[in-house]
Amino acid sequence: MKSKINIVNHAINFDYGIINDVHENTHGLYDEVHLMPDTHRGKDVPVGFVAKVDVEKGVIPNIVGVDIGCGMSVYEIPKLDVENIDWKAFYNHINENIPSGPKLQDKTQKFDFSNLIMQKPKEKIESYSRALGTLGGGNHFIEINSGKDNDYIVVHSGSRKFGLDICKYYNKMLEFDLEAYKNDLNNTPPEERENLKDSIKAKYNKTAHILIGEKAQSYINDMKIAQKFASENRRKMIEKILEFFGYRFNADNFWESVHNYIDFEDMTVRKGATPARKGQKIIVPINMRDGSIIAMGKGNQEWLQSAPHGAGRVMSRSQAKESISLQDYKESMESVKSFTVTENTLDEAPQAYRNIDEIVEATKETMDIIEVIKPIFNFKGLQ
Numbered sequence: 001m002k003s004k005i006n007i008v009n010h011a012i013n014f015d016y017g018i019i020n021d022v023h024e025n026t027h028g029l030y031d032e033v034h035l036m037p038d039t040h041r042g043k044d045v046p047v048g049f050v051a052k053v054d055v056e057k058g059v060i061p062n063i064v065g066v067d068i069g070c071g072m073s074v075y076e077i078p079k080l081d082v083e084n085i086d087w088k089a090f091y092n093h094i095n096e097n098i099p100s101g102p103k104l105q106d107k108t109q110k111f112d113f114s115n116l117i118m119q120k121p122k123e124k125i126e127s128y129s130r131a132l133g134t135l136g137g138g139n140h141f142i143e144i145n146s147g148k149d150n151d152y153i154v155v156h157s158g159s160r161k162f163g164l165d166i167c168k169y170y171n172k173m174l175e176f177d178l179e180a181y182k183n184d185l186n187n188t189p190p191e192e193r194e195n196l197k198d199s200i201k202a203k204y205n206k207t208a209h210i211l212i213g214e215k216a217q218s219y220i221n222d223m224k225i226a227q228k229f230a231s232e233n234r235r236k237m238i239e240k241i242l243e244f245f246g247y248r249f250n251a252d253n254f255w256e257s258v259h260n261y262i263d264f265e266d267m268t269v270r271k272g273a274t275p276a277r278k279g280q281k282i283i284v285p286i287n288m289r290d291g292s293i294i295a296m297g298k299g300n301q302e303w304l305q306s307a308p309h310g311a312g313r314v315m316s317r318s319q320a321k322e323s324i325s326l327q328d329y330k331e332s333m334e335s336v337k338s339f340t341v342t343e344n345t346l347d348e349a350p351q352a353y354r355n356i357d358e359i360v361e362a363t364k365e366t367m368d369i370i371e372v373i374k375p376i377f378n379f380k381g382l383q
Contacts, residue, residue, distance in 0.1 A: 006032040010303065011039040011048065012312065012354065012362050018046045027209045029057055034304050036273045037362035038312025038354070047272030050306045053262055058210035059219055061170045063269055064260055068166060068223055069230025070158030071258030071274070071309075072283045072292075075238045076150045077247060082376055087337040090244055090377065094142060097240040100381040101137045104130040111232060116225055117218040118169045131160040132229070133236035135381040139348060142237065145291055145373035152373050154292060155237050156285065157381075158260065159230040166226050170219045174208055220262070227261050257282045259309035268304055276300070276307040276366050284359065284367075286311045289332055289350040291374040293359065295367035303366040311354040317347035324349045333378075340380040348380055 007022060018041055022033055025044040030051040039048030044062040053059070099105060109132035113125050135142065135157050145152040159166075188196055211219050234256070239249045257274040268275070274282050278299025284307060285292040299305050315323065326342075329349040333341045360369065 005030055008032065008034045008302070010037050010362065011035045012037045012358055013314075014039075015041055017041060021045055022049070025060075025062075026051075027060065029054075029060060029210060034273075034306065036306060036308040037359060038272070038308040038310050040312060042271070045271065048308065048312075049269070049271040050273045050304045051269055052304070053267045053269050055216055055220060055267075058212040059216045059262075060210055061167050061174070061219060064167070064223070064262065064271055066164040066167045067158035067230075067260055068163035069227035069258060070163075070260040071156070071230065071234070071256055072285065073155045073231070073234035073238060073254065073256045074283055074294075075153040075242070075249075076253045077153060077242075077245065078150065079146075080144070080151050080245070080376070082146075087377055088339065091339045091379065093244045094241070094379050097243075098133060098135055098142070098237050100135040100140075100379075104134060105132065106130075109133060109236070111229060113225070116222055118166055118222050120165070124165075128160075128162040128165075128229075131162060132233050133240065134160060134233065135237065135379075136160055137381040140381040141288065142241065142379040143288075143291075143375050144377040146376050147294070147373045148371050151376070152294075153238055153241050154283065154285075154373075155234045155241075157230070157234055157237065159226040160233065162229055163226045166219075166222050170211060170215070170222075173211060173215050223262060224264070227258070231256060231258070255281055257284075257309075266305065268306070270306060270309075272309045273306045274309050275305060276303065277305050281370075282307055282367060284308055284310060284363075286356045286359065286372075287350040287353040288338070288348060288375060288378045288380065289336060290356050291372055293356070293372055294370045295363075296370060297367055298365070300366045305366075307363055307366050308359065311356065311359050313352055314354050315352040317352075320347040320349060320352040324351050336375045336378050338378040338380075340378070340382065344382050345380045 022045055034050040036048035039046050108126050108129040111129050111132055140157045143154040145154055242249055259274040260271055262269045263275055276282055276297030278297060280297040282295050282297055283292050324346060329346055330341055332350050
């Protein structure tokens with residue numbers, strides 16, 4: 001169903017197919033949608049999508065999608081003596097303690113799934129718990145970054161297969177219930193049937209796209225659990241990293257920028273966007289060579305108090321693999337300690353991402369830059 005929506009466009013490079021995607025795939029659920037500077041086309045709706053949520057009207061699982069709660073966790077540490085650190089030993093420490101790609105922990109990890117509504121067998125729940133403290137692949141990463149006064153541990157990951165299964169589980173509820181439609185039609189008095197046929201069908205069409213009522217509340221319940229799981233997942237990885245440097249976890253040094261979730265504080269859905277409330281510290285990753293922007297949110301309502309979740313790609317993954325040579329990739333990463341600059345991560349090369357200057361210029365209205373932190377060490381999750 002195509003609907004009329006006010007689309008506020010902050011995107012740098014705009015694909016007009018995005019407009020059609022928003023109108024076609026939001027099914028009248030939102031009055032206004034904001035598109036962040038790094039917006040690009042995604043499944044159903046674009047990545048970089050921000051809108052206000054009214055759960056009473058319903059929710060669409062594919063708006064947030066599969067990696068519920070994905071985001072960046074940051075931990076501030078004192079300046080490291082980088083020249084005297086055995087970075088290969090650190091790399092080995094990560095490999096031994098933080099599974100990446102599809103790998104899971106050998107043992108189940110402690111997490112409370114007791115309020116989960118999604119029905120899954122015990123073995124599946126155990127596999128979710130074994131995903132705690134694991135990185136995944138794609139653009140997920142672990143970095144040690146250098147700032148002006150501190151160094152920073154930065155971890156980018158999400159809810160792993162747990163979030164994927166929640167999305168799939170609730171999407172299965174979004175089917176046109178032909179049997180219920182026929183029963184409803186048959187229970188309508190014959191003399192009224194023809195006049196009411198279209199409105200009855202519209203009711204079932206809506207439930208084929210939008211979770212409403214109890215189904216919506218169940219999805220929200222499970223989404224909250226997945227968002228907590230994603231945060232805990234990143235925290236566990238940071239704890240393992242701190243062990244190598246001889247530190248213990250201190251919550252005062254820890255903060256997050258979540259960028260794929262429903263924010264229940266201001267009832268905003270952000271798919272590939274991070275909250276930027278007034279005075280809120282945020283991180284915007286650029287690429288694995290140039291690091292990340294640390295900024296302070298301005299609380300600009302004309303941006304729905306949001307900021308981009310990254311620089312955004314200028315090449316698709318396939319384009320990057322075709323057009324960037326491994327040699328160029330390695331040369332561009334010479335300033336960073338990394339043992340994952342290989343053919344397998346070529347699609348994550350710095351050249352595949354937008355220049356930092358474009359993001360700085362495009363975000364002046366929504367955030368104030370504190371500093372740009374530079375990678376000392378980078379670890380990319382392998383598929």
